[in-house]
Amino acid sequence: MSDADAGPDADAFLPDDADAVRDALVTWYEADHRDFPWRRTDDPYEILVSEVMSQQTQLSRVVAAWEAFLDRWPTTADLAAADRADVVGFWSDHSLGYNNRAKYLHEAAGQVEGNYGGEFPEEPDELSDLMGVGPYTANAVASFAFNNGNAVVDTNVKRVLYRAFDVPDDDDTFERVASELMPEGESRVWNNAIMELGGVACEKTPTCDEASCPWREWCHAYATGDFTAPDVPTQPDFEGSRRQMRGRVVNVLGRSDELALDELGPKIRVDYAPDGEYGREWLAGLLSDLDDDGLVAFDHEAGVASLAR
The missing domain is CATH 1.10.1670.10 (Helix-hairpin-Helix base-excision DNA repair enzymes (C-terminal))
Structure with a gap:
């Protein structure tokens, strides 16, 4: 160019x-x-957790979840050794948005331990190789942990x-x-x-x-006096959203063994009706998406689901 x-x-x-x-x-x-607590640290793991949690979640809600998460899994080694279902369950319990972020964070911790000997890479390009870490998050970790970002x-x-x-x-x-x-x-x-x-x-x-x-x-x-600005995407309402329903599914299955659609449905929506708008077809679509993300094991033919292990 x-x-x-x-x-x-x-x-x-x-x-x-x-x-x-x-x-x-x-x-x-x-x-x-x-004075957010992650601004008082240069630990790349702690900063990565804050960045992932902060995606589409109000910072005021992130603080308590961040502290609780690090209290439970204080290092990448602790997180990598954890049961993924426990990590996803924590994410859902704290309403932190899409549960696949928890899955990716868990896998990224495994990469740091397995591929980098427990030490985070310092360059944005290398950080982008971690599961679920896009260019923005990689640059933020490089900036705030290593003073090495763009x-x-x-x-x-x-x-x-x-x-x-x-x-x-x-x-x-x-x-x-x-x-x-x-x-x-x-x-x-x-x-x-x-x-x-x-x-x-x-x-x-x-x-x-x-x-x-x-x-x-x-x-x-x-x-x-002209304060116009580019349009900024707004987060859709959480109440009643697909994100909320996904979280409920993971939460319910985390406390249960295998459940049939008509057993699971009423636990997800009070207006669940097998043949209604929010019925078997709707729930099967939700479960299929979660299965694709590796969060749920869904047998479409049998019409049963369980939490992925």
Whole structure:
């Protein structure tokens, strides 16, 4: 790709005094920020658990689950040796979203123990080889555990860059500007700081003055009053969702042996009716998905299910 094809240089979107912009954000963050426990550690396992738990789950709900999880399985060796059903059951009991994340976390711990001698790889590319660890999570672990990551670009960071520096809604441009803005060798503090800015000051409804946003003097949105931003996907309601039903299935089967569809159904939905909208066909589809994810063993012909072991 030529330079012309790549679009404008990242510098074109940044103020002339970019160093002052960087210093202002880091100073603001270090003076006062939300005190999540995973921000007080550089243990890659503890950070990986926090990142996986935080996917589509409110951070306020993650803290207690994170502490309980690490109390039960404090190291990758402990987690790798655990029964997968116990790990999935913990995930379901704490309403942490899709249960296959628990399965992947369990398998990733086994990879760290079996392939890396119990020591996490430090490069984002190698971390991405761990089960269930995508580029974003790999970069977050590299940043927060080893200070060895690239600039994080999530929806919050995109919103900040779009508003503050009038960066166009284009993923490649967001990546270039974020990389140019991050001080070299400071991914740990920088990525924490810019995500904190998006989380407490530059939310969908901004609180610039109340949160003492450190970028107000350079911010395009603050100067113009135009706080539009790229659309940010919203998490669907959990109550009654397919995620909730999946969790209930795993939870019920974890306390039972093999169950037939008509035994399991009423334990999942009070409105279960064998031939109704939420009946055998609906439940069989749910069980088939869980079977594909390796969480449930479902015999479609016999119409019975059990928790995968």
